[in-house]
Amino acid sequence: MNTANPMLPVASAMVVRRYPFDLQTTLGEDWFGGDRLRTIIANALSIPLPSGERMFIRALRQYFEAIEDPQLREEVKIFFKQESSHTQEHVKYNRWVCQHRGYDLAQVEAPYKDHNEYLCDFAEPRLLLATTVCMEHLTAIVSHLLISEPGWLSEAKPAVRDFWLWHSVEEIEHKAVAFDVYRQLVGDKSYLDEIMRRTVIQLAQNLRFTVCQMFLMEGGRPRDARKWLDTSPFLQGECGLLAAINAHIEDFYRADFHPWDHDNRHLIDLVSVHLNQAFA
Numbered sequence: 670m671n672t673a674n675p676m677l678p679v680a681s682a683m684v685v686r687r688y689p690f691d692l693q694t695t696l697g698e699d700w701f702g703g704d705r706l707r708t709i710i711a712n713a714l715s716i717p718l719p720s721g722e723r724m725f726i727r728a729l730r731q732y733f734e735a736i737e738d739p740q741l742r743e744e745v746k747i748f749f750k751q752e753s754s755h756t757q758e759h760v761k762y763n764r765w766v767c768q769h770r771g772y773d774l775a776q777v778e779a780p781y782k783d784h785n786e787y788l789c790d791f792a793e794p795r796l797l798l799a800t801t802v803c804m805e806h807l808t809a810i811v812s813h814l815l816i817s818e819p820g821w822l823s824e825a826k827p828a829v830r831d832f833w834l835w836h837s838v839e840e841i842e843h844k845a846v847a848f849d850v851y852r853q854l855v856g857d858k859s860y861l862d863e864i865m866r867r868t869v870i871q872l873a874q875n876l877r878f879t880v881c882q883m884f885l886m887e888g889g890r891p892r893d894a895r896k897w898l899d900t901s902p903f904l905q906g907e908c909g910l911l912a913a914i915n916a917h918i919e920d921f922y923r924a925d926f927h928p929w930d931h932d933n934r935h936l937i938d939l940v941s942v943h944l945n946q947a948f949a
């Protein structure tokens with residue numbers, strides 16, 4: 670039995686998948702159903718990832734030697750490999766998006782890079798780990814939605830859809846790793862809840878800023894992007910993406926919450942089979 674994640678049978682279920690993604694040309698297009706703003710939003714989600722995932726690795730490294738549970742230690746090692754592989758692929762993704770769509774990469778990355786590097790250099794280990802747990806939960810929510818409700822990605826070009834599915838499946842696999850490290854070595858849930866409230870607000874503000882920035886760099890007026898962000902049925906309203914995400918965030922604040930309370934392991938097999946067929 671997996672003592673770190675009681676719901677998971679063995680940590681070896683976590684694997685590092687490598688596929689020859691070829692996104693160069695597709696990322697220059699409005700690959701998300703020919704919809705410019707939806708494409709910009711999806712591309713904006715990639716911008717924080719390289720510096721964010723480096724920060725997650727740093728956060729867990731600071732606690733690694735203190736982890737006594739051998740199962741959790743193994744999971745953390747695979748977490749390091751998965752996140753560093755995601756970082757490498759998203760560095761390429763972000764470079765190509767910026768090259769093809771005329772964005773200044775340094776400028777769009779700056780708010781995330783600056784914040785994440787500041788945390789790595791100056792934050793106490795507990796804050797770094799708590800931020801990682803919160804970001805991992807938010808990532809796991811989006812990953813779950815992208816896989817479980819194919820409608821969200823149905824209009825995406827297959828090459829980019831498969832790339833996001835690949836990242837999503839590994840996020841689901843390791844969704845409890847940082848949480849279990851926090852639970853075993855820090856344990857203060859009210860502090861974690863406080864950091865989650867701050868993280869949600871900050872991430873939403875930053876992503877909104879990034880979308881407007883990208884839209885401006887493409888020659889659009891940021892006010893048009895803001896209007897779209899506030900009114901698009903894709904994001905807003907009862908059936909919008911934000912309502913779906915919020916419903917899952919609320920669960921996090923339960924005192925006895927654990928990421929595997931929501932058992933979505935079946936999605937891992939579903940995507941693994943799909944990707945193996947797509948790249949056969």
Ligand SMILES: [Fe+2]
Nearest residue numbers: 722752755840
């Ligand atoms: Fe990742």
Ligand SMILES: [Fe+2]
Nearest residue numbers: 752805808840
């Ligand atoms: Fe992750």
